[in-house]
Amino acid sequence: MIEELLATSGADHVELLQERQELLRFGGSRITYQHSEEKVTLRARRGRACVTLGSLDAELLQARLKDAPRGKLEPAPQIAPRQANTAFAATEAATPADRVELFRSYVAALPAGANLGGSIAHTVVDHAVASAAGVLREERRTRALVQLIASQEGRSSYARALHRDAAQLPSLATVADGLASLPERSLEPGRYRAVLGPQSLIVFAATLGQIAFHPTDGAFAQRLGERVLGENVSLVDDGADPDGLPTTFDCEGTPKQRVQLIEHGVATGVIRRDTGHAAPPAWRFGAGPSPSHLFLVPGKVDDAGLVAACDTGLAIQRVDYVRTVQPKQTLVTGSSRDATLWLERGRPVARLPQFRFTLRLDELFSSLEALGARRERGETAFMESVVAPGAVASAFPVDVVTG
Helix, strand or coil, X not given: CHHHHHHHHCCCEEEEEEEEEEEEEEECCEEEEEEEXXXXXXXXXXXCEEEXXXXXXHHHHHHHHCCCCCCCCCCXXXXXXXXXXXXXXXXXXXXXXXXXXXXXXXHHCCCCCCEEEEEEEEEEEEEEEEECCCCEEEEEEEEXXXXXXXXXXXXXXXXXXXXXXXXXXXCCHHHHHHHCCCCECCCCCEEEEEEECHHHHHHHHHHHHHHHCCCCCCCCCCCCCCECCCCCXXXXXXXXXXXXXXXXXXXXXXXXXXXXXXXXXXXXXXCCHHHCCCCCCCCCCCCCCCCCEEEECCCCECHHHHHHHHCCEEEEEEEEEEEEEEHHHCEEEEEEEEEEEEEECCEEEEECCCEEEEEEHHHHCCCEEEEEEEEEEEEECCEEEEEEEEEEEEEEEECEECC
């Protein structure tokens, strides 16, 4: 089909994404609805003209490209895509009954009186790219995602599981841990030692990836060879790593390459179009290239060891509303979310209100005293997958208490 669309439209380049998503939503420990959706995105370029359609209307595509002059055709990439398992039968075959059964298992694992909200989604995407220069790529990708928010008497706790293979989704029994009945403690603005949960570090790593590694405009683009983060921090972009959500080529059909971005705190690389990191035309997150599959190399400390290493301070389950204030300085602002606890002598002893923070990501990733051995997967609207462990930060800022 992709070759026919290329030929009939007269385009230089055509990209086709066909997506089917099956979704179960729930709240108050009750299913609110089951939803099935199919979506088509067809993008085409001819010279500088770009067209995006929500259908397979080849005639409309041809009409919109008719008067556009042809562009200079770039040669097809000579590197073959790396091998990776991107589609799994368990995800493709998941039924509404499977999602209901999974939902019921999560509800059953909660303490008495707790409520559960969230969603379970199984997605299949067929991605194809073709160009007049001879590029032809096709790949099926599956995705299983579970998001849980447990609540009880004003307390909330979050958990998330993500995998291409629904049969390999990790247990989310830890969502109940954040509901422990603890006294409330006030919190003053200042800087505190903190344990950052994996879902927190996923958001920080993704935001750093977005603003730091563009080849010309990234915060670290002119600092290659310099120490920019802590010595214990290494960051890689690798679309074929099975620990993430593998994808073997980008929107232009260029194979994704492994790029070492940070090695022991030193900036060692940036991403480029020829490393498989092109962004779609008119992408709302800015002109590419952009990182897509980030991995923060883990440490050797287990979850209990991170809490013990923090000793006294904050335990932050996740962060939200993280926005870039000054990209060149890696300055961001955001807020804590869900279970935020106060630790004393390596034990949670109180619940804390939610708060806002403003920080520089280079300073945060330079303040990590310990990295966890266990990593979790996540993603953002602008990054396909991010894998990160928890960590202990020596000084995390609290600006304004909002909870």
